Amino acid sequence: MRSSVIAVFLLLCLVSASASAESWRALTPEQREALAPLVQQWDTLPEKQRLRLLETAKHYSQLTPEKKQRYHDRLEKWSKLTPEQREAARKKYRAFKKVPTEKREQVKQMVMEEQAKKTQQQASGIPTASVIDQK
Amino acid sequence: MITKLNPGKIAQLLTQSTRQLDADTLSALVAARQNALKKQSVRAPVFELSTGRQTHSLIPDSAQQWVVAGLFVAMLIVGTSFWHHVQEQQLSELDVAILTDDLPIEVFVD
Numbered sequence: 001m002r003s004s005v006i007a008v009f010l011l012l013c014l015v016s017a018s019a020s021a022e023s024w025r026a027l028t029p030e031q032r033e034a035l036a037p038l039v040q041q042w043d044t045l046p047e048k049q050r051l052r053l054l055e056t057a058k059h060y061s062q063l064t065p066e067k068k069q070r071y072h073d074r075l076e077k078w079s080k081l082t083p084e085q086r087e088a089a090r091k092k093y094r095a096f097k098k099v100p101t102e103k104r105e106q107v108k109q110m111v112m113e114e115q116a117k118k119t120q121q122q123a124s125g126i127p128t129a130s131v132i133d134q135k
Numbered sequence: 136m137i138t139k140l141n142p143g144k145i146a147q148l149l150t151q152s153t154r155q156l157d158a159d160t161l162s163a164l165v166a167a168r169q170n171a172l173k174k175q176s177v178r179a180p181v182f183e184l185s186t187g188r189q190t191h192s193l194i195p196d197s198a199q200q201w202v203v204a205g206l207f208v209a210m211l212i213v214g215t216s217f218w219h220h221v222q223e224q225q226l227s228e229l230d231v232a233i234l235t236d237d238l239p240i241e242v243f244v245d
Contacts, residue, residue, distance in 0.1 A: 051223070052223065052226065052227060052230065055223055055224065055226075055227030055230075056227045056230045056231045056234065058227070059227070059228070059231045063231075063235060067235035070234065070235045070236075071231070071234045071235050074233075074234045074235075074239075074240045075234065077240060078230070078233075078234060078240060081244060085244060085245060086230075088244075088245055089233060089240070089243040089244045089245075090226070090229055090230070090233070090243075092242075092243040093229065093232065093233050093236070093243050094229070096238075096242075096243070107238075108237055108238055111238055111239070111242060112237075115239065
């Protein structure tokens with residue numbers, strides 16, 4: 001009886017321990033490398049968000065250098081979105097993945113062209129509307 | 136006329152008179168007895184919990200029941216926690232996909 005109660009207690013401890021988000025200083029070097037762009041605001045982020053970001057950081061080491069760069073470039077903006085905005089983005093992304101590959105490539109091509117045009121115009125000092133603003 | 140009979144004497148008289156019964160009466164009595172026994176076995180409980188109690192409360196009252204209840208609760212918690220973990224993992228994979236996709240994040244953000 002006593003051993004069973006102890007086992008249940010340990011299980012509960014394990015469950016609660018696995019759900020605690022750590023402070024920046026307590027992160028592993030790998031986690032810090034992955035989440036480097038968030039060093040300033042990490043400790044101020046809500047616990048739930050920190051836990052989710054730690055989950056994403058687990059995939060960082062398996063990314064290609066190009067994807068690692070994208071991950072770092074977008075991480076700060078992503079963390080500043082509201083939970084609702086992030087959820088909406090996930091829904092859009094899921095929906096976009098269901099679009100036939102051919103059409104998806106067309107959209108990608110269009111967005112890339114728009115981006116290139118925008119970068120070019122920004123370089124020459126002409127203000128322009130973004131792809132998103134036009135949507 | 137009242138004759139005083141002791142239990143031993145009564146049993147002796149019954150055995151004696153049973154011997155005098157004819158075969159038909161005896162077989163009818165045997166059949167009636169079997170029938171009565173069958174009816175009795177139907178009335179007996181078919182299934183009974185090991186506790187043997189007439190009423191069962193939801194609150195465990197023995198150490199064994201507490202252990203079973205505790206294990207059940209622990210399994211429920213672990214199961215829920217595992218399901219939650221799987222959900223979080225799927226969500227994180229999706230987040231990584233968005234954060235590393237060819238398309239900029241602005242395409243998916245309102």
